[in-house]
Amino acid sequence: MPIHTPGATQIYTFPDTAALSKGLDKYVAKLSQEAIKRHDKFTVAISGGSLPKQLSAVLKDNQSVDFTKWIVYFADERCVPLDHEDSNYLLAKKELFDYVNIPEENIHTINPDLINDPDEAAEDYISQLAGTFATKDSVRFPVFDLILLGVGPDGHTCSLFPDHELLNETASWCAPIIDSPKPPPRRITFTFPVLNHAHHVAFVAAGAGKQDMLHQLLDTPGQLPAQRVKPITGTLSWFVDDAAAAKVTSTKHQGLERL
Numbered sequence: 492m493p494i495h496t497p498g499a500t501q502i503y504t505f506p507d508t509a510a511l512s513k514g515l516d517k518y519v520a521k522l523s524q525e526a527i528k529r530h531d532k533f534t535v536a537i538s539g540g541s542l543p544k545q546l547s548a549v550l551k552d553n554q555s556v557d558f559t560k561w562i563v564y565f566a567d568e569r570c571v572p573l574d575h576e577d578s579n580y581l582l583a584k585k586e587l588f589d590y591v592n593i594p595e596e597n598i599h600t601i602n603p604d605l606i607n608d609p610d611e612a613a614e615d616y617i618s619q620l621a622g623t624f625a626t627k628d629s630v631r632f633p634v635f636d637l638i639l640l641g642v643g644p645d646g647h648t649c650s651l652f653p654d655h656e657l658l659n660e661t662a663s664w665c666a667p668i669i670d671s672p673k674p675p676p677r678r679i680t681f682t683f684p685v686l687n688h689a690h691h692v693a694f695v696a697a698g699a700g701k702q703d704m705l706h707q708l709l710d711t712p713g714q715l716p717a718q719r720v721k722p723i724t725g726t727l728s729w730f731v732d733d734a735a736a737a738k739v740t741s742t743k744h745q746g747l748e749r750l
């Protein structure tokens with residue numbers, strides 16, 4: 492499974508979402524094992540939307556994964572209570588956390604007391620990150636073992652939307668947004684420097700609804716948010732089903748691989 496090729500984008504395609512979840516399970520389990528061996532923990536950021544379901548379908552029953560060593564953050568979160576239907580945390584809890592033994596204190600949620608103030612909520616999330624990641628002068632950003640991302644039909648990822656000023660953020664680790672074009676409008680989000688300092692970043696996209704955007708993202712050079720995710724020394728992977736990959740034509744991607 493060639494998942495350690497810095498600089499190269501690996502695209503894994505699967506006949507359907509069930510197969511995609513199996514492949515994702517294999518990938519995440521391997522990275523988790525390697526990270527735990529290396530530094531006794533697995534730092535992972537997950538997204539909301541369709542990702543938690545795809546991720547957990549097989550992984551939640553994988554007995555070989557030591558979830559007690561997982562430290563979980565959210566690549567973006569909506570400024571809503573943790574039990575609100577729009578909460579990315581609630582989604583991940585229902586799909587994954589309820590089935591595996593990640594210590595509660597290792598799951599870093601938005602501070603529910605600060606949801607009415609996205610600036611403060613983002614600052615608080617930065618403090619949480621600082622408690623987990625010791626940064627050095629040479630690397631001023633958290634370095635996640637893995638960041639799992641989704642992509643919207645407009646090319647957004649995390650809560651980084653096309654043409655938004657947050658796309659130019661170069662210093663802050665986590666930023667507030669109060670005008671998300673996709674509801675709810677108030678959110679906090681990781682910034683590109685955090686995404687691009689990770690050891691591994693993987694996008695997950697399934698279904699015909701993602702066809703046109705995947706074709707645009709993978710076949711046409713551009714500056715859409717998902718296209719700006721380019722890990723500096725880490726790896727970039729795409730996990731897609733055949734329905735989503737149907738229009739991807741670039742010769743660059745003829746080597747679509749099946750795990």
Ligand SMILES: O=C1O[C@H](COP(=O)(O)O)[C@@H](O)[C@H](O)[C@H]1O
Pocket residue numbers: 538539540541542567568579640641642643644647648649650673
């Ligand atoms: O609003 C969001 O959307 C994106 C994409 O979601 P999907 O349902 O199209 O997969 C998601 O990655 C992000 O975390 C979420 O807040």
